Amino acid sequence: MSEVIVRPATLDDVPGINEIYRHDAEPSPWSKLEECTIVINHRLLTGIKVFVAEYNGRIVGHADYVIGCEPQPFGKTVHLSVLQVHPSFRHRGVGWLLIREGAKLGKENGCSMLTTQPADEAKGFYERCGFRCFLEQVKVLVRIEGTNWSGWRRVVSVPHWVVSRLSMRIGRVQSSEDMWLMCNRGVRIAGRFEPVHPAARSADSKAFVQLRYIDSNRSAPLVVAWADRQVPLEDLLSAAGMLGQGRGSTSLSCIIPTYEMASLITAGFDVVETGRVEFWSLDPT
Secondary structure: OOOEEEEEOOHHHHHHHHHHHOOOOOOOOOOOHHHHHHHHHHHHHOOOEEEEEEEOOEEEEEEEEEEEEEOOOOEEEEEEEEEEEOHHHOOOOHHHHHHHHHHHHHHHOOOOEEEEOOOHHHHHHHHHOOOEEEEEEEEEEEEOOOOOOOOEEEEOOOOOHHHHHOEEEEOOOOOHHHHHHHHHOOOOOOOOOOOOOOEEEEOOOOEEEEEEOOOOOOOOOEEEEEEOOOOOHHHHHHHHHHHHHHOOOOEEEEEEEHHHHHHHHHOOOOEEEEEEEEEEEEOOO
């Protein structure tokens, strides 16, 4: 589609972006005009790269990219956190043009890979674009019990340096940079139940744990943890459990690499697997 152009978004594009999402079956921050304005403004202010695809003056596609640098095996990456094409323009190359813009952005910024966490129904599209599964993860529900607060201290928020120095051990739904932004620089909309996300650090600052509370997970918040590889996973969950108990939570939602599952079972946690989450990557060159 040679008539389609991809360009950086501005606040003037909000009505067009909202139109893409307005008829989605599942509501999102982009599906209501007022919230869409707040979210796009917030993303532009925090440095997230927002792009739109335009056809004859009409917005027909939208994508957000987050550039971050974290320990290997990720390194410096550009992460595709959102991609959506208007229903009337799907299967016409718009999504591929938005992916290509992200690859260009990654190459210009010296990123080693372009990453994303695709929905199951979109995996075929990403595979055709050249993406491959880079990290297999398991989603589990862990009951809070037998927690131990020794060696941990509560903190107001997680410092940004953590992203580049400590591995993201739990909670990789988006990139490490994107998850840090969600928990520590997130959008707050009046009337929504979204309190400050409680956090803690180990005494030696080799581990940080945070709980992400959103409308649907008051009883089982998502655990987000950054830690040195030598820190046992059970220590991270124990600290997360203490934070959760203080908020009345009974369980923890955790997303961990599949190879970490055995350590939870060995440590005696009450674990129920609830799904799988894959992280995919593309060489931006």
